[in-house]
Amino acid sequence: MKIEKTEILIIGAGPAGSVAAALLRQQGRQVLILEREQFPRFSIGESLLPQSMEYIEAAGLLQDVVEAGFQYKNGAAFVRGERSTEFDFRDKFSPGWGTTYQVQRADFDHVLAKGAERMGAEVRYRHEVLAAMPGEVPQVTVRSPEGEEYIIQADFMLDASGFGRLLPRLLKLESPSNFPVRGAIFTHVRDHIPADAGFDRNKILITTHPEHVDVWYWTIPFSNGCCSLGVVAEPAFLERYRGGEMERLQAIVGEDPNLTRLLKNAEWGVLPVRQITGYSANVKSLWGPGYALLGNAGEFLDPVFSSGVTIAFKSAQLASACLQRKYAGETVDWERDFAIPLRDGVQTFRRFVEAWYQGGFQKIIFHPDPQPDIRAMICSILAGYAWDKRNPYVAETERRLRVLEQLCAG
Ligand code: FAD
CATH class of the missing domain: 3.50.50.60 (FAD/NAD(P)-binding domain)
Known part of the structure; x- marks a missing residue:
């Protein structure tokens, strides 16, 4: 040879x-x-x-x-039912x-x-x-x-x-992996989201399922009028839906009123709908x-x-x-x-992911009266600055996050 x-x-x-x-x-x-x-x-x-x-x-x-x-992307928006919040990454604690x-x-x-x-x-x-x-x-x-x-x-x-x-x-x-097996069903759609729909194309939109705290959707706008759209859940949840992958994704998206409103004119079929399971x-x-x-x-x-x-x-x-x-x-x-x-x-990311699926992190980000300095530190992690030890939520992720989860739990 x-x-x-x-x-x-x-x-x-x-x-x-x-x-x-x-x-x-x-x-x-x-x-x-x-x-x-x-x-x-x-x-x-x-x-x-x-x-x-x-x-x-x-x-x-x-x-x-x-x-x-x-x-262009400058942040992340989160929605769960009536609650919503936005992080502008330029407000982060870490430089860069x-x-x-x-x-x-x-x-x-x-x-x-x-x-x-x-x-x-x-x-x-x-x-x-x-x-x-x-x-x-x-x-x-x-x-x-x-x-x-x-x-x-x-x-x-x-x-x-x-x-x-x-x-x-x-x-x-x-x-x-120490995470449970989860799967994602996803595709690209030509979204036709109207400019006045309250959707910021400069941010990823993460939507929590209205009833299941550990099920979430991503909506990622592109510069060509399309969005990447996906849902993540444990396989037992995804298997409850019948039909082909497009029907299943459409049915799950249809369970969230805000996504249903945003995507009411969306054209499907830009890409095949795919499923991937057990990626952790x-x-x-x-x-x-x-x-x-x-x-x-x-x-x-x-x-x-x-x-x-x-x-x-x-x-x-x-x-x-x-x-x-x-x-x-x-x-x-x-x-x-x-x-x-x-x-x-x-x-650091791992601890935040755990807190997301357990629901504690969602209580933190949807808290009605956040402290600006702490929000800036959380924003840094969301912007990827998970190696910046000047951020107390990086230096002492476990302790800091536990305390914050407790404070926001009430
Ligand atoms: P890859 O991008 O997978 O590239 C590996 C390359 O190696 C491929 O091109 C493959 O063809 C090639 N290859 C494989 N085997 C061989 C071989 N034997 N010989 C030669 N070539 C080979 N990350 C984000 O940052 N943002 C997101 O929004 C995001 N969303 C995600 C959503 C889902 C559902 C999942 C599962 C993951 C997501 N990720 C996201 C993670 C992201 O997909 C990966 O972390 C990233 O692609 C890793 O890059 P990589 O270069 O390590 O590997």
């Missing part, structure tokens, strides 16, 4: 892979990305957080993203970007991958990694679009295979000899706070900083310098 060599091999050209590639190219590394699909390709995960802009900028990809014409975009991932991921290519990374589409061997000289077996198999050997390998979870599966690194995942270790896991190939929590792409970028940034030190001849402690700092922020 033919053997090729590269310095850094990246599996997957999603957000984690492309941003890692761009950062590593800035260091002058030779980077090869193997991507099993042809881009552009559909992916879910369309609402970005302002924190993610810092990584896009650091990777040299800001102009590519800005010029792509995605929907307060705005971002809502993106069709087919286009966004392609923009990032083309940006990485422009910076000198090689991207091979429709090259699927079939097998991987970690070690001092990690290597993978690849199938080309023509069906030929070949081997790549690298100095280091980054698994950015997302929900493909290549190395976790091959190396038996999978460990169960974890691993025993985020790194090993000659490799590290980025983005969803490591841990995926839950979609409710739109944190997935931000975490994917953060993992790319931490891994590329470790590799820079490795090539400078320093000893890298991947646990101390990659896994622990990454998991710090993930842990």
